[in-house]
Amino acid sequence: MGARAVIAGIGQTAFGKLPGRSTISLNMEACRKAVADAGIGKDAVDGLLVKVPTSRVEMMYGQTLAEAMGLEPRFGGVFDQGGASNISMIAIAAMAIEAGQCEVVLVSLADNPKTGTRQAYEKPWGDAADFGWSSVVAGYAMIARRYFHEFSGAEDLFREIAIACRAHGAANPNAQLRMPLDAGTYAAAPWVVEPLRRDDCCLISDGAAAVVVMSERKARELGVAAPVPVLGFGQGNSSSDVTLRGDLTRTRADVSAQTAFRMAGLKPADIDCAQIYDCFTVTVAMTLESYGFGSREALTEMALGGGFGADGKLPLNTAGGLLSETGMPGLQLVLEGVRQMRGQSTSQVKGAAKCIVSNQGGIMHTHSTLILGQ
Amino acid sequence: MSRAVAQAPGETPQEVYRAALQERRLTFQHCRQCGNNWLPARTECPRCWSDDHEWRAASGEATVHSWVVFHVAFDPRFRDRVPYNVALVDLDEGPRLITNIVDLPDGTDVVGRRVTLVFQEDMDRQLPRFRLTGDATGSG
Numbered sequence: 451m452g453a454r455a456v457i458a459g460i461g462q463t464a465f466g467k468l469p470g471r472s473t474i475s476l477n478m479e480a481c482r483k484a485v486a487d488a489g490i491g492k493d494a495v496d497g498l499l500v501k502v503p504t505s506r507v508e509m510m511y512g513q514t515l516a517e518a519m520g521l522e523p524r525f526g527g528v529f530d531q532g533g534a535s536n537i538s539m540i541a542i543a544a545m546a547i548e549a550g551q552c553e554v555v556l557v558s559l560a561d562n563p564k565t566g567t568r569q570a571y572e573k574p575w576g577d578a579a580d581f582g583w584s585s586v587v588a589g590y591a592m593i594a595r596r597y598f599h600e601f602s603g604a605e606d607l608f609r610e611i612a613i614a615c616r617a618h619g620a621a622n623p624n625a626q627l628r629m630p631l632d633a634g635t636y637a638a639a640p641w642v643v644e645p646l647r648r649d650d651c652c653l654i655s656d657g658a659a660a661v662v663v664m665s666e667r668k669a670r671e672l673g674v675a676a677p678v679p680v681l682g683f684g685q686g687n688s689s690s691d692v693t694l695r696g697d698l699t700r701t702r703a704d705v706s707a708q709t710a711f712r713m714a715g716l717k718p719a720d721i722d723c724a725q726i727y728d729c730f731t732v733t734v735a736m737t738l739e740s741y742g743f744g745s746r747e748a749l750t751e752m753a754l755g756g757g758f759g760a761d762g763k764l765p766l767n768t769a770g771g772l773l774s775e776t777g778m779p780g781l782q783l784v785l786e787g788v789r790q791m792r793g794q795s796t797s798q799v800k801g802a803a804k805c806i807v808s809n810q811g812g813i814m815h816t817h818s819t820l821i822l823g824q
Numbered sequence: 825m826s827r828a829v830a831q832a833p834g835e836t837p838q839e840v841y842r843a844a845l846q847e848r849r850l851t852f853q854h855c856r857q858c859g860n861n862w863l864p865a866r867t868e869c870p871r872c873w874s875d876d877h878e879w880r881a882a883s884g885e886a887t888v889h890s891w892v893v894f895h896v897a898f899d900p901r902f903r904d905r906v907p908y909n910v911a912l913v914d915l916d917e918g919p920r921l922i923t924n925i926v927d928l929p930d931g932t933d934v935v936g937r938r939v940t941l942v943f944q945e946d947m948d949r950q951l952p953r954f955r956l957t958g959d960a961t962g963s964g
Binding site: 640 | 838841842862864891892895897899902905908920921922923935946949953
């Protein structure tokens with residue numbers, strides 16, 4: 451015992467509009483707080499993994515950050531799967547630690563598309579741009595239309611996902627959007643790319659988050675106060691563009707979850723709360739189905755019965771998710787999973803002992819799953 | 825027996841594809857090794873990785889796989905066109921492509937509907953768009 455990985459510390463910046471801050475500065479604030487939360491010093495850190503910001507893609511970003519932090523990590527760099535990178539980097543950190551490559555890894559994400567450029571989200575898509583084909587939201591809308599065609603309850607399910615996330619965001623003082631959502635407001639909101647409405651779409655946000663990963667044994671040695679064990683992880687990548695993906699409403703999220711559940715020795719019924727990547731409501735609907743939490747019909751019935759609330763059957767995105775806490779691509783969901791396992795969420799699930807977290811990237815090109823315990 | 829068509833001029837597969845469109849011909853790539861048909865244009869077959877392919881002419885008959893309506897113009901060239909549709913259609917030969925549906929009726933789900941090719945000059949080029957035909961295939 452003692453070899454399994456733990457998340458030893460978490461840190462984040464404020465979320466929203468943060469003018470005058472570079473992504474390096476945001477990463478450093480999150481890392482400074484994560485290391486302080488773990489109760490360790492900078493000198494203990496010998497690994498640094500970072501997701502490249504969407505607002506400024508550059509070569510050797512991991513080394514630029516290490517330089518700014520005065521670190522010479524044994525193990526470090528950028529891993530790019532879009533939004534799935536965060537959980538994948540936690541998994542890579544755990545495997546690197548187990549293989550003796552390093553002992554204490556900072557995994558960090560910063561982004562500032564709100565004050566910087568949103569080009570990554572709004573760009574035209576190559577040769578198809580002359581048809582007006584542009585933006586990330588349109589890709590998800592193409593998937594959502596197909597989902598609507600296949601399942602008549604889609605609107606109910608999407609709306610209940612948005613309402614649940616917004617309710618949890620309203621209860622979270624650190625959330626960027628603290629306005630709860632009701633059914634009437636949801637239905638009356640303008641289309642962005644039909645069939646997705648305004649409140650189906652995540653926020654655009656500046657901010658950063660970071661976690662410290664180490665072995666359980668190392669955490670004991672360093673006297674870490676509240677280590678949260680990593681029970682399982684997995685990934686699955688659809689990789690192809692929507693023009694090449696056979697079935698638009700299926701991804702490799704199922705493979706990702708199966709790998710994580712097998713590693714953890716758990717099944718969906720063992721999970722007490724879920725932090726599911728909600729760049730768009732359709733993503734949550736598809737992920738929950740792929741993870742084995744129920745058919746579309748069963749999920750809709752559960753959602754309409756309040757099942758996504760903190761006291762529901764499957765509490766969902768209890769800090770507000772990308773729809774309400776921050777639109778930052780993904781690591782904040784892991785931080786909320788850690789808070790739930792520590793009993794520190796602003797929408798704490800009573801007795802929560804197992805939390806599943808999903809990250810995904812591109813237009814459902816990549817997927818990564820993490821299961822946390824106590 | 826090959827149904828290869830004369831290759832339009834161009835250095836890269838993308839250029840060849842575009843040049844054929846300028847001649848008002850919709851073509852796709854066919855793998856001579858495994859028989860796979862695909863778009864968007866690329867140098868290797870995504871099924872068997874072979875670089876041995878030929879160009880074939882699409883019949884122009886297709887089925888709508890999915891479609892969306894833009895109410896926001898992320899691309900400034902489309903500012904005076906919103907709302908406008910973009911569709912994903914499956915050619916009868918297999919490849920799928922992004923296009924627009926001409927004369928899309930309001931309030932109708934057209935997933936699974938049959939469509940046929942119509943070229944329109946727009947954006948300083950010949951664009952392969954599609955028009956609904958009478959019949960539906962059901963589920964698509």
